[in-house]
Amino acid sequence: MSGQLVARTGSGPVTRWGITLSCLALLPPAFAREPLELGLALVGFGVALGMVDVAMNAHGVAIERQLGRPVLSSLHASFSAGALAGALSGGLFAAHHTRPWHHFALVSVVLGAAALWAARRLLPASLDVAADRERDRFWIRIPEGRRLSLSLLALAGFCGMAAEGATADWGALYLHDDLGRSAGFASLAYALFSVTMAAGRLAGDRVVARWGGARVVIQSAAWAGAVFGLALMTGSPVLVLLGFTGLGIGLAVVMPVTFSLAGTVGGRRAGPAITYVSSISGTGLLAGPPLIGFLAEAVGLRAALSTVTLLSFAAAGLMYAITARPARPLLAVPRPTQPR
Secondary structure, eight states, rough: HHHHHHHHHOOOHHHHHHHHHHHTTTTHHOOOOSSHHHHHHHHHHHHHHHHHHHHHHHHHHHHHHTTTTTOOHHHHHHHHHHHHHHHHHHHHHHHHOOHHHHHHHHHHHHHHHHHHHHHEEEGGGGGOOOOOOHHSSSSSSOGGGGHHHHHHHHEEOOOOOOHHHHHHHHHHHHEEEISSSHHHHHHHHHHHHHHHHHHHHHHHHHHHHHOOOOHHHHHHHHHHHHHHHHHHHHHOHHHHHHHHHHHHHHTHHHHHHHHHHHHHHHGGGHHHHHHHHHHHHHHHHHHHHHHHHHHHHHHHHHHHHHHEEEEEEHHHHHOOOHHHHHHHHGGGGGOOOOOH
């Protein structure tokens, strides 16, 4: 529904609503006493986060149109930094035995106030609102001529997020269980992957502006898959760590570019387009780890992790297929425009 709200009211207002709801929805999980209560509370939290996720990406696309240059990669880098800050602060509060509702209430108030203060500077709502004749419909649809490009983008994002999820859940276990490293050493796998991904996203906008988003994803994802595959073949713990490092750099811009291109292809229907791509891509984060687990039962974890290489190659191949389509001019970052 978030994409429909963006198309009808603009990404700015939906971002404000999503931030407010997310902060409020953080409180019920802290008061849950039974698994069912916690489950229902997390469903509400997920709905709120889903709203703000789509709206912020759509607004990032609108900012790119205004500036005439990529910015989504650095925005996704701030998301990575926020995830790290949340994990560290959570560990700190837990170490001091702070009650969950005290912790969540503090986070809700502080981050809610900061986000709403920043949201005052968002762009005008009219920038990404669909035409009147489209808003009169019950459901704003994506033009048929653009659905194939969006489907390919969604699948590329699916592969990228599946590779991320597999790395997060299985990298440390492979180093610890299969290669016999200590838990501390094994934890470096995801740590290096996360740090290099954040660094890659910080530099991603400049690289994308120079070479083009699709070209960068094709080359970086293919390179990441090759580096990780070769490192995995060696069986050396140090080289495997370097493989995870290369994977973080190579996959850093996959999702920012995917969302940016989805919004560009969607045009005034950027909200529904990003919702479509985000919904399919997001399942990769859920499907990747179980896929590796099932394969590990059959062929071993080392062989199963080679799927990450295949997923990286698939993301590069799908992005290449998009650039080969006649609609590829739609994927260019537009020139700067003035707010209306």
